Amino acid sequence: MRRLFKANWWRERRADAGALACLCLFFVAFFPQGLFGGKYLFVGDGFFYSYPLRTVAWRMLRHGEWPLWTPYIMSGYPLLSMAQLGLAYPLTWGYLFLPGRIAEQVYVLAPFLLAPAFTYAYLRTLRRSPLAALVGALTFGYGGMMASPLANNGLMTNACMWLPLLLVAVERARHRRFVPCLLLGTCAYTMSMLTGVGQGFLYTGLLASAYAGFLAIFAPPRAADAHTDQARTGFADVRRFIPLLVACGSIMLAASVAAFQLFETARAVKRSVRSSLSYDIFTQGAYTPASLWKSLGAPLFYGFDMNAYVPPLALMLMLVAVYTHARHKLMRDPRVFFWLAIALLALVLMLGQHTPLYRLVYYTPLLNRFRVPSRHTFEWTFALGVLAAYGWDAAAVVLRRRREQQQHARTFTLYAALALLAAAVACGALWWLRVQTLPVGVVGAAPAMTVYRLWKGAFVLLILVALWRAALITSARWRACLLMACVLVGCYVEPSALVMRWWGRLGLPASRFAAMSDATRYLAQFPPAENRVFTRVDLMAEQFESRPRLDAANLSALYGLHNVAGYEPLILERYSRALGSVGLDTVRTFAGSVPDPSLFSTRSHVLDILNTVFVVSYPNLNTALGSADETTRLGAPGEVWPQSTKTLGTTPTVADSLELVTLLTHSTFEPDGKVVAQVHIYTTDGRRIDLSLRAGVDTAEWAHERADVRPLVKHKLAPIFDSTQVGGADGYPAYRYKTLLTFVEPLRVRQVDVTNVSQTAHLGIFSAALRNSQTQTSAPLFTLYSQAWQPVYEQNSTLVLRNTRARPRAWLVAEAEAVDGEEALARIRGDSQAEFDPARTVLLEVRPDELPHLPGGTVAPESTAQIKSYEPTRLLIETDAPTATVLVVSEIFYPGWTATVDGQPAQMSVADYLLRGVALPAGRHTVEMRYTAPAARTGAIISGCTLLLLCALFIYGRRTSAGSSTASCSETHKES
Numbered sequence: 001m002r003r004l005f006k007a008n009w010w011r012e013r014r015a016d017a018g019a020l021a022c023l024c025l026f027f028v029a030f031f032p033q034g035l036f037g038g039k040y041l042f043v044g045d046g047f048f049y050s051y052p053l054r055t056v057a058w059r060m061l062r063h064g065e066w067p068l069w070t071p072y073i074m075s076g077y078p079l080l081s082m083a084q085l086g087l088a089y090p091l092t093w094g095y096l097f098l099p100g101r102i103a104e105q106v107y108v109l110a111p112f113l114l115a116p117a118f119t120y121a122y123l124r125t126l127r128r129s130p131l132a133a134l135v136g137a138l139t140f141g142y143g144g145m146m147a148s149p150l151a152n153n154g155l156m157t158n159a160c161m162w163l164p165l166l167l168v169a170v171e172r173a174r175h176r177r178f179v180p181c182l183l184l185g186t187c188a189y190t191m192s193m194l195t196g197v198g199q200g201f202l203y204t205g206l207l208a209s210a211y212a213g214f215l216a217i218f219a220p221p222r223a224a225d226a227h228t229d230q231a232r233t234g235f236a237d238v239r240r241f242i243p244l245l246v247a248c249g250s251i252m253l254a255a256s257v258a259a260f261q262l263f264e265t266a267r268a269v270k271r272s273v274r275s276s277l278s279y280d281i282f283t284q285g286a287y288t289p290a291s292l293w294k295s296l297g298a299p300l301f302y303g304f305d306m307n308a309y310v311p312p313l314a315l316m317l318m319l320v321a322v323y324t325h326a327r328h329k330l331m332r333d334p335r336v337f338f339w340l341a342i343a344l345l346a347l348v349l350m351l352g353q354h355t356p357l358y359r360l361v362y363y364t365p366l367l368n369r370f371r372v373p374s375r376h377t378f379e380w381t382f383a384l385g386v387l388a389a390y391g392w393d394a395a396a397v398v399l400r401r402r403r404e405q406q407q408h409a410r411t412f413t414l415y416a417a418l419a420l421l422a423a424a425v426a427c428g429a430l431w432w433l434r435v436q437t438l439p440v441g442v443v444g445a446a447p448a449m450t451v452y453r454l455w456k457g458a459f460v461l462l463i464l465v466a467l468w469r470a471a472l473i474t475s476a477r478w479r480a481c482l483l484m485a486c487v488l489v490g491c492y493v494e495p496s497a498l499v500m501r502w503w504g505r506l507g508l509p510a511s512r513f514a515a516m517s518d519a520t521r522y523l524a525q526f527p528p529a530e531n532r533v534f535t536r537v538d539l540m541a542e543q544f545e546s547r548p549r550l551d552a553a554n555l556s557a558l559y560g561l562h563n564v565a566g567y568e569p570l571i572l573e574r575y576s577r578a579l580g581s582v583g584l585d586t587v588r589t590f591a592g593s594v595p596d597p598s599l600f601s602t603r604s605h606v607l608d609i610l611n612t613v614f615v616v617s618y619p620n621l622n623t624a625l626g627s628a629d630e631t632t633r634l635g636a637p638g639e640v641w642p643q644s645t646k647t648l649g650t651t652p653t654v655a656d657s658l659e660l661v662t663l664l665t666h667s668t669f670e671p672d673g674k675v676v677a678q679v680h681i682y683t684t685d686g687r688r689i690d691l692s693l694r695a696g697v698d699t700a701e702w703a704h705e706r707a708d709v710r711p712l713v714k715h716k717l718a719p720i721f722d723s724t725q726v727g728g729a730d731g732y733p734a735y736r737y738k739t740l741l742t743f744v745e746p747l748r749v750r751q752v753d754v755t756n757v758s759q760t761a762h763l764g765i766f767s768a769a770l771r772n773s774q775t776q777t778s779a780p781l782f783t784l785y786s787q788a789w790q791p792v793y794e795q796n797s798t799l800v801l802r803n804t805r806a807r808p809r810a811w812l813v814a815e816a817e818a819v820d821g822e823e824a825l826a827r828i829r830g831d832s833q834a835e836f837d838p839a840r841t842v843l844l845e846v847r848p849d850e851l852p853h854l855p856g857g858t859v860a861p862e863s864t865a866q867i868k869s870y871e872p873t874r875l876l877i878e879t880d881a882p883t884a885t886v887l888v889v890s891e892i893f894y895p896g897w898t899a900t901v902d903g904q905p906a907q908m909s910v911a912d913y914l915l916r917g918v919a920l921p922a923g924r925h926t927v928e929m930r931y932t933a934p935a936a937r938t939g940a941i942i943s944g945c946t947l948l949l950l951c952a953l954f955i956y957g958r959r960t961s962a963g964s965s966t967a968s969c970s971e972t973h974k975e976s
Contacts, residue, residue, distance in 0.1 A: 015130040018484075019120060023137065026488055027113045030142070030496055031504070034109060039507025040101045042108045045153035047508065048540060049567050051104045052554040054085050058095035060872070061087075068933045069872045072557035073566030074575060074586060075532065075610050075914075076892040079872075080936050081268035082568065083196025083261050084155055090191070091158065101513045108154035115161035116141025119385055122164035125171045126335065128389040129396065131483055136389035138491040139314040140164075143381030144295075147495035150305035152503040159200025160378050162192040166208045166250065173246040174215065179957040181242075185250030186257075186950060193258040196265070199370040203378055205251045211338065212247035216240050218334045256946035263939035265570075267895065269369075272570035273583075273590075277371060279353070282362055285372035286352020297456070300498060301440055301449050304374040308350065309498070310384045311491045312460045313467075317391030318343070318384055324394035336390050339383040346380035349373055399471040413472045417482050420466035421489070427462055428493035431455035435497035436505070456494065463490040512546065519550040519616050519798045520559050529870040530809055531613040532890075534564040536595065538623045539585045549625075549798045550616050553586065564612050575892065577825060578606050578914055587623055595623050600785035603830025608805045609838045609912050611890040614792075615801045619682075619750055620649030621785065625797060638783060640677070640763040645755040647791065648768055648781035652684050652750045655770035655779065658741040661721050663702040664695065667761035672696035672715040676758045679741060682751040691741045693754075698739035699763070706732040736766055746772070752781055807838055810867055810877050812885040812920075814859040815841045818848040824913035842886045842917055845910040852919035855883045873931040880924045887927055889916040896935070900928045 033039045042051065057067035057079055067087060070079040079085075086092045091110055094103030116137035123133035140146070151157050169185030189208070192201040255262065269275060285304040287295060292308055296315075299307035318340075325336040352358050352373035362368050434455055438448040463486055470482035496504075516524075523533055535553050542548035551558070553565040564579075565586045576582050580596025581589050589596055598604050600621070607615070618625050640646045658679065670676055677693040693699050696715030703709050703726075704717055721738035725731055749770055756763045768781035785801065793800035819827070824843045826832035836843070840858055844851065860882050869876035879887055891897075893916045899908040901918065902925055911917030918927055 016120075016124065019130045019134045019137075020117060022134065022484060022488060023116050023120065023141075024113065026116075026138070026142075026492065027109075029492065030112060030499070031109055033504065033507055034105060037507070038509060040105050040510070040513070041503060041507045042104050042152055042154065043503055043506045043508065043543060044540060045155070046104060046108055047543060048552065048554060050085065050107070050153060050155075051100055052557050053079070053082060054087070054092060054095055054104065055100040056557050057085060057087055058092075058100075062096065065872065066933075068936065069931045070557070071529075071562050071870075071872055071891075072560070073554050073563050074568060074571065074892070075562075075564050075890070076894075077566065077568065077572075078264060078268055078894060078896070078931075078933070080261065080933065081264045081570065083198070083265040084569075086158070086195045086197075088258070088261060089158070089194040089196070099513075101508075101510060104154075107158065108152060111151075111154065111157035111161045112141065112146060115146060115157065115164075118161060118164040118168075119382070122167050122171070123386065123389045125168050126333075126386075126389075129393050131480070131487065132389040132392035132396070134484065135314065135317065135392050135487055135491075136385035138487065139310055139385035139388050140382045141385075142491060142495040143311075143314075143385070144299060144303075144307040144309035144377045145375075145381050147309065147499050148306040148377075149303070149502045151499070155195070155197045156200045156306075156375065156378070159192050159195040159197035160204055160382075162188045163204045163207060163382060166192075166204065166247070167211060169250065170208060170212045170215065170243045170247050173243045177957070177960070178242060178246070179953055179960070181246045182249050182253075183950065183954060183957065185246050186253040189250045189254035190257045193254050194261070196261060198265075199375060200378070202366055202370070203376075207342070207379060207382075208247050209244075209251065210342075212244040214334070214338045216244045218338070253946060253950065256942050257950075259939035259942040259946070260936050261939065263935040264933060267935045268570045268572075271572050271574070271894075273573050273576050274369070274570055275573065277368065279362055282368065282371050283353040283358065283373060285374045286354060286358075287350050287374055288354055289351060292347065292350055298449055298452055299494075300435065300438065300452060300501065305372065306374050306377045308347075308374075308377055308380060309495065310381055310388075311494070312456075313463065313487075313490050314384050314388035316464075317389075317395065318387040319391070320395050321387045321391035325390065331394075333390065336387065339386045342379050343383035343387065346376045346378075346383065349376040350380070396471070399468075403472045403474060413469055414475070414478055414482075417466055417469040417473060420462055420469055421482065421486055424459060424462035424466055424486070425489055427455070427459045428489060431459055432493055432497045432500075435501055459493060460490075506544070508544070509546075515546065515548060516559060517542070517548040517551045517798075518796060519793065519800060520556060520561065522793050522800065523561060523614055523616070524559060526613070528560050528562045529867065530611075532562045532564055532611045532806075533614045533616055534607060534612050536565065536587055536615055536617040536621065536623060538587065539567060541624065549618075549796050564607065564610050572892070572894075574821075574825075574914060578828065580829075595621075597621075598829065600789060601830060602786040602788070605805075605828050605830065605836060605838050607803060608788075609807050609828060609888075609890060609915060611806055611809050613803055613806045615789065615803070617799050617801075619794075619797060619799050621799065638765065640754055640756040640765065641787065642756050642758050642760060642762065644787060645753055645790075646765070646783065646787065647785070648752045648754065648783060649750070650770065650779050650781050652748055653770050653772075653779040654746055654748050655772050656743050656746045657771045657773065658691070658743075658752065659738070659767070659769045659771055659778070660693070660698070660741070660765065661736055661738050661767035662693065662699040663736050663764045663766075664699055665702055665762045665764065667695060667701045667715075667758070668709060668713045670695040670701075670715055670758060670761055674715070676756065676761055677763050678755045678757055680753040680755070681743070681747060681749055682753070684748045684750050687747075689743065689747065693739070693741075693763070695761075698741070699737045700735065702734050702736070702764070703732065704735060740771070746774070807888075807890060808865075809870075809891075810865045810887060810889045811839070812859050812863045812865050812879060812881055812887055813838075813840060813842045814854050814881075814883055814885055815856045816844050816851050816854055816886055816917075817841060818846050818851050819843045821845055821910075821913060824910075828913050838888075838912060842888050842911050843913065844886070844917055845913075852886060853884060854886065859883075859885060873933075875927075875929040877927040877929075878924070879920060879927060881920070881922060883922050885920050885922075886911070887918045887920055888912065889918075889929065891916055891929075894931075896933050897929055897931050901925055903928075 034041045060067045067079045070077055091107050094106050119140045120133045120137040123136045146157055165188035166185050169181045173181040192204050291302045295302040295308040299309040321336055322340055325332045348355055348357055350373050467486045470486055473479040537552050541552045553563050554567050556563050567585055569584045571584050583590050587595055599607055674695050675692040676695050679691040681689040700718040701713050704713055718737040721736045723733040723735050726734050769778045771778045788805040789801040792802045827836040863881035865879045867877050888911050893910045899906045899918050906918050909917045
């Protein structure tokens, strides 16, 4: 406190206050639409992943529940293992008392204010001038990691922004007391770890450790810091290793504080598709040498989720810093060469598979867990920011000498600097506007790139000349103001234009967060604990619709729907394989990135056993509106039973007729000309055209000419398509019939429904095609799903199917088979030759001698299984059966779930590859299942003990500090 009220305190910190005020103004100018325009800028991952799941988790906390498990996505998932939600991270705590959209906005935008502020503090710790520190802060705070397409989810930016604060602790450890520095470093790195973004906090920890090790070896504290002689401390002196101890100690203590979260995540990682990465996946998102070079100059055209952009001014100052510190030994700072090495290493790492070094990274533990090499732009931009600060101070020395030699041109220099700055502002404004309209990623983009580079060249040239003239102004106040203005303008225009182009203009209004879709409103009328849904649509579907047609995962969780789908990078491997080896979106497969149509076939029971009562999609089961080229196809149309409907789909096609190849069975009593099927033609403009199939005109009995059928059949032969002789020469011909149903006018058809209106006849469809007589083309129609799926909702380009075979959330079976995981997977997917009926048999992954003794066959009709209480971490089920059975619960099997039967511990087995099974004796029983989260509990004990240790260290540090101050005051009093 004495330092705070020193007489010259404000004079010492006035420049810092001005620089920090500039950072705040820069931030406000960067996001006016988010701060004042009523727009929420977290589109993409922020809207579909973080916002809904954080809302669910904090809702549970407000209701007194621990967020350990969620039933709302992927048929149940350990919620606490979703470390990226950062529930213990203070910047997410706004969900407790703010609307979710505002809390998420704070989380996403805060790094753009805090990262440059922390970087400024670190550079000032290195005794860089305020303007130099400002240049470095803006280089990192608005460089290619921060001002990137990925930054609008806030994940990497929040995890990495704590690096400079950790480095402040490491630097202070060179000449200040150990415990306060350790506590500061621990707090900084704990914040990084609590974000849950493993890639970010791993890179942060490694970089801080390398920096501390470098200081210990190449830049030890001078003895003058310890009030001894002027020689450097010896290598054996422990003081030189204190920064390394602070860095390593901070990392260890932070990991212990976050253990409750890390342990739970580690358990999920082992069982997820991310337990290991192939080299191809590991290197996704790498630059080629040419594209990396171009990304520096034109990041709008060359970038992945992050880019290599830094202000051109920073690049030039980096060269100045390296040249100056390499040439002049007296002013040499070894940190310059450390950060130069880091910058070069980051460039090499961003090349990924295009350099042999990345093979070594692939075989390095921990580092090989994270993909997208371009994210090493984090180290690149931070290193460039530090080097730019050193370069600014080096250039300032030279310019000061030149300024002293040109005292006669004061007025001209001032006006020239003002004019050049005004010209730079005008040029930057025009360039900013032009960036918003340049075509990107299309044929003919080369001219657009040339336009971009010309504008950039003109702007950079004006800024550099303005800086040069401003540096020569003799008035200190005018010089400082104009230099700062030039720096702010030079670091603002390009990143601001890029962010606005990528996601700044895509903000969502507040009304979007309260807009429940009509499909969700329809589904909400059914009890969610009894009716799972499967939103089979692509990621980011309906994002910018003011009235969305449907709510994609994970948004459906906001409305309490239990969803088979979900969006989670750590999707469980078994769950992924069961759904067709799908990726993190649970819809598209890793191989080919297409939806798996076999889930809707007759033989597949995956969705049945998951209690998937409803599927929500676009027409024809398309996963994106208008992407009919991906229509789900199961093959030939097949049979249409009496009083049932078969839906056929295709790419939206202009046609003037429908050609069908069909036959009838059990139709002898259908009179000639009677309508046996209604054909409904659906067009892309919302119309429906009704046609009909008539016996004896369009189709007929397949065995019409068989001796015992001919006298009985009441309709004529229809036009024959082909025939097959049955029973040899003495047999009879089996016919298939062809008809052409003509439309009144050409129609753009998207779907055809065939409804069998007969009471007894079965209609077989062997071929269906839309024909266009003008172009002489045809488009085949295909079955979209088996007959178990019945359309129940078709409005506003949204399709909801009901699964008539869906199993309840809990049921009993009297027959069990012992299988391994691969056989169980093949059975539920219908890939095994052995038949599987989940209503009759359960597949247990146990040894044959461990199978429960069951009577076999169908379970007794009076047997029941009812869920009496359904909570995220607790299920209470009552069963009653006259024989021994196995209770199958349609909930994901996951370690940490325990079961009791009538209050006694019971074994829970993997059932049907995904589910939980508990063997029960005959009679009435109460089964309780609880999620105990053992990994989280163990981690919580470690976290609690570590927090107590940190509190003790804090008290110790305060007492020793107070003691030192008292002793110092006493000595001063004696001397006086």
